[in-house]
Structure formats: structure tokens, C-alpha cells
Amino acid sequence: MKLQVQIRMNEALFLRDPQGSELGKKIIKHSIQLIFKHGFEAFTFKKLAEDIGTTEAGIYRYFENKHRLLLYIVAWYWSWLEYQIAFQTNNIKNPIERLKLVITLLASTVKDDESISHVDESLLHQIVISEGSKSYLTKHVGEDNKHQFFKPYKDLCAVIGNIILECNPKYKFPKSLASTIIEMAHFQNFFMYNLPSLTDFGNTKEEADIIAFLNDLVLTSIKKG
Amino acid sequence: MKLQVQIRMNEALFLRDPQGSELGKKIIKHSIQLIFKHGFEAFTFKKLAEDIGTTEAGIYRYFENKHRLLLYIVAWYWSWLEYQIAFQTNNIKNPIERLKLVITLLASTVKDDESISHVDESLLHQIVISEGSKSYLTKHVGEDNKHQFFKPYKDLCAVIGNIILECNPKYKFPKSLASTIIEMAHFQNFFMYNLPSLTDFGNTKEEADIIAFLNDLVLTSIKKG
């Protein structure tokens, strides 16, 4: 059985649906590769067009600008991850176990999902770590938010917040703790590899250590007092 | 008594010391205003030059490019904050009280420091919240780190990590917890105002709530088990 999963994206993110054509899928695939390679600042539609073998104008028919493209692939990632979490935490009754699994999924190197061939999820995971915050750290975050561009991120945060409340219905900061888990799963990873003295994992460089840190942080905090 | 405090900056950050001339101080002052106003992406040396009443070439004599200027003002901010923390936590014996004060200082709107007239610290605080992570989320973070551009941030992190160890010498993640406190003091603030559903403070928009969240998070985590 090889079933196709398609993630339904906010239509305001693109001018033409990249999931609906070969060129569109190439744009996603190659933009993930190029942003990973050069970083978002040095990534241009010209380089992307050359990489694909099409023209700049061709890319602009799909995305208004490169920030929209970043919003698209980041939103895609969060939607995909929420799906992964829903799938993998299904049937786990104990909310603490569910929360620990969520932390593990957030902080672990992603393995490529073969049911979606035009996206390299492990590269995308790296991009979300290094470039993800740039999707909202802008002057136009308010407008982008009105367009619902951050809905997948917020939805995931809500899911995690609800698990936290299941663990302890009296915990006062479920949403802030959820966003802290998400951001720190990524920032501690970035720091571990790039600014190791900001972490306690500079020597081992083990994701398992980040998971241990987050588990400790979260579980002690929500423990019913 | 009006004493002058000068922060000693890493000389590799600039081509000519901006603290050593009137034009240099204007560059700092106006770049803080313009980055605050337009955001870092839309901020250009041309706008800055026009704002000051000098020329683009004039700015380039002080800073190689706008990313170096960002690194400069962010590093300045962390140095200044470490100084504030040292000053204000002086004489507080209890490390838990010291830690709580650090959290408060990190998460509170900064009041302008009148002993340093060319820097508006409250604008700078806002800039560090919205643009600070862009200083290291780049492909050249490794090289920048070799130049010690992040030393003030790391020093502050080490200071906080040491207070954490004073509270509980057996706590296993002092540095990661320190960087988590710093980052979250800022991110929860950004989220509260711009993506409120990622926090529990969207209704009140009170910094005091962020402080309460961080105090709870940190103090429960380091409590000796």
C-alpha cells in the first residue's frame, strides 16, 4: 500500500498552487535544497530558477516573493509535523507519555517521509531550525497573521498546550510552555552546533541530551504541586 | 555626580570606532531609531545616511555592512545588560532572589539610561526582541563566532548559568536553562504582542505575567529533588 498524503495549504500563500504541477513541485524541492545550502538571505529566485532550469518569471507565477515562499515551506513543515504527532501519539493514553513523545518528535532529526517525494523533510527540519523564526520576526507579522499564515504553527502549539492541560489541568501557562518547548527544541539544537557554550551539550552534540533537558524542564514544571 | 559609562566593544565589529566621534554616535543613535521603525530587512545605509544628513560612503567608513552594525548594537545591548545585572544584583546574597531579579530585568521594558545619551535603550530592547536572533541565525555564524562577536551574549548566559548553579549545584542543564530564560523572556514578549495565541498573556499583555511564567518555569526546574 502506498498512500499519498497531501497537505492542504492556505491559498493566500501562493499565486498558483505548487502542489498542482511538476514545476510547482520542483520549486518546493529546489527551494528547500537552496535555502538549506545558502541560507535564506543569500537565496534568490534567480538562483532557484537556474537550479530548476526555468526562469525567474516562472517562479514569480507561483510565489509573490521569497518571504512568501519561506512562509509556505515553514507552514508546510508545521502541518506535516502536526500530522506526524497525531499519527504517532494515537493510542497513547497517558498524557505524560504523549508529551514526552511530542518533545522527542520536535527535537529529533526528521527522517525523510517517502510518501511525499517532492519534500526532503530532513533538510526542511534544518531550515525550520535556522530560518523558521524569520518567518514571523518581521514588521509585517500582523498582516501575515491576519492572512492566517501562522495557523499551522499555532495549531501545533494548541495541540501541545492541550496535552499539557491533560497532564495538569491547573497548570497556568500551557500555551507559553508549549511555544517554549517548540522554540527551545530548535534553538538548543542550533546553539549546540553553532554556539555550543550556550548549551550543556556542546561536547556530546546529542539530540538525546536536548530531549532530556526539555523533558526535565517540562515535567517538573507541570507536576501538580 | 554624572559619571560616564563606556562599553568597551570588540574592535573587529567596526572599521572605525563609532563611540569615538560625533558622526559615529549619530550612526548608532539613528540606526537604532531606523531599525526600530522599519525593521532590519527594510533598513538600509542609504536611509540611515539621509536620516543623519551624511552620505552612504560615510557610514561604510564605520561599518562594513548592515549585519555588522546589527551585531554591534546587539552586542552593545548584552554588554550593557550584563552591567545592569551586575549592578542591580550586587549585595543580594540569596541566589534565588538574584535569579528572580535577573528574570525581571530580562523581561521588563527597559528605561532609558541617561548616562549614555547616544543610545535609546528602550528602543534597543525592542530591537533585540525582534531582530536579535537574526544576528546569529546566519550561514556565517561560525566565522562571526570566531571573531568573538557573540561574547557579550555568551558572558551573560554564563553569569545566569552560574546563578542557577548556586541555587542548585546539582542541576544538570544550567547553560541551556540560562539561554532558555534569555530567549523566552524575549520571544514570549514578541508573541504576546504579535501572535498572542502562542502565549497565555494575550489578554492582559502584561510583562508581569511573562515574569511569573519564567519564575515558575525556572524555580520549579532547579528545585532540589
Place this chain on the structure above:
DNA sequence: CTTTATATGATAGTAATACTATCTTAAATA
């Protein structure tokens, strides 16, 4: 089978950005 809409390719062009270079003048220093 023909018409027509649609996606893509090819090419050109523009305003702004991120610089670099050079030349002159004014002020500080030796």
C-alpha cells in the same frame, strides 16, 4: 477536429540595494 484557454519559456527592462572608488575640503596634530 478545431477553437480556446492555460502553463511555460524567452527576453527585456526598471528601481532599489549593497557596495567601491576617487576627489576635495576642513580640522586636528606634529
Place this chain on the structure above:
DNA sequence: TATTTAAGATAGTATTACTATCATATAAAG
């Protein structure tokens, strides 16, 4: 008085971030 040094003025370049136009191939509709 001679000489560095900082700053102003001006010009120029490569790249970026787009917009516009025209031609062609293909697929769907009548």
C-alpha cells in the same frame, strides 16, 4: 607650517527584486 585624518560630494557597478510582453506547447471544451 606641514601633514595626517575625518568627512563630504559625487560617480559608478553588480546584484536583487521585481514587472511586462510576446511566443509556443499542450490540454480541455465545443
